Amino acid sequence: MxxxxxxxxxxxxxxxxxxxxxxxxxxxxxxxxxxxxxxxxxxxxxxxxxxxxxxxxxxxxxxxxxxxxxxxxxxxxxxxxxxxxxLGKEAKPIEIKEKPTILLTVGIQGSGKTTSVAKLARYFQKHGYKVGLVCSDTWRPGAYFQLKQLVEPYGIEVFGDPEEKDAVKLAKEGVEYFKKKGVDVIIVDSAGRHKEEKGLIEEMKQISNAINPHEVILVIDGTIGQQAYNQALAFKEATPIGSIIVTKLDGSAKGGGALSAVVATGAPIKFIGVGEKIDDLEPFDPKRFVSRLLGLGDIQGLLEKFEELSKETEFTEEDVEKFLRGKFNLKDMYAQLEAMRKMGPLQQILKMIPGMGYSIPDEVIKVSEERLKKFKVIMDSMTEEELENPEIINYSRIKRIARGSGTSTKDVKELLNQYKQMKKFFKGMDKRKLAKMAKKFNFGGLGI
Incomplete structure (x- = not known):
């Protein structure tokens, strides 16, 4: 988180x-x-x-x-x-005012730029835009193939030529290619520079002159802490149409330093990278960010994630409410955890609920993908009656389920224990008090 x-x-x-x-x-x-x-x-x-x-x-x-x-x-x-x-008061989104909107990304090598480009493409795709990616990174072997591999599962096309050495030529040809294809957003991934801001800025200017982007985006590694100040300042002085993505904020002790250093330059942070998956990029809204940071929730962010999820699954807000009230059986538990996992790491989602951010025992939320897979295999060996009424599962049933699923009795007990812990925790939540607090202070940017 x-x-x-x-x-x-x-x-x-x-x-x-x-x-x-x-x-x-x-x-x-x-x-x-x-x-x-x-x-x-x-x-x-x-x-x-x-x-x-x-x-x-x-x-x-x-x-x-x-x-x-x-x-x-x-x-x-x-x-x-x-x-x-x-941290900047107001959110400053990237606006798609005309089609195609051309975005140029730049960054120091190792900043997570190529991954961020893929995440950005996925973000716009989820919001209904047709996206084309141009790989003009001629410095790093494999950059084109990495980008292609990241977005291929989502049907996002990448233009590039691993044999071409002229970055400006590639960028120009790629933009023209996608203009003819009628896409809404064209994102150009430039070559990363190795700890050298002058070279980065120079290439940015060359490519920018060739493709005339609507916005130039600097990708900054959140793990560099206060050093982010110099990168952001040099970038801000070089381009009047710049915005920033701060990456790797999911595990760095220096993340606060990077964010505050960038804000101190006056350069607008528009997105932050909050995990390794392609969906782990979110618009930076200081109000909602701070609200979650303090454990005060982000109701608006949660509703937006529900809306995204409902487009891809049959998951509804009513399903979440049932889950949060502790009124669920084993069948519900798996379906809801699986659906929420698609919205991002479970702990991130729970932090959007006022008061829950840091009060949840680790054992309740540490449901890894591997464990989820194992739990599904175990549940596949249960009867419909057992799934709907887990309370009837005694030791003889546990042994039968373990044999049928190729797991151990310990694994089956672990699943049942996880179920009981989650049910007990959510039943014990004082949801009225939390909702009242969120409403009183408008935490998380929710206008009430």
């Missing part, structure tokens, strides 16, 4: 506030120190951290909560608002 350690630390600070019997100056200062530590550990610039936390502390100590809002709730809202402002 995006910046897990930072989110967990910030969430712990807010929990300390929520659990306190009274809110005094000492507690406010302690919570602010916890927030400072969390941000510094995530490689955010010291000066920026001090500026941010001074604002939080000043407002928390001086502002009076509005009518109907407790002091604790008001401080949580202050943290949310200041972090959102810190």
């Amino acid at each position: 995006v910046l897990d350690k930072l989110g967990q630390s910030l969430n712990n600070a807010l929990r300390k506030l929520a659990r306190a019997s009274t809110v005094d100056e000492a507690l406010v200062r302690e919570v602010v120190r916890d927030i400072q530590r969390a941000l510094l550990t995530s490689d955010v610039n010291v000066r920026l951290v001090l500026d941010l936390t001074k604002k939080i502390e000043k407002r928390a100590l001086e502002e009076k909560p509005p009518a109907g809002v407790s002091k604790k709730e008001h401080i949580i809202k202050i943290v949310y608002e200041e972090l959102t402002s810190f």
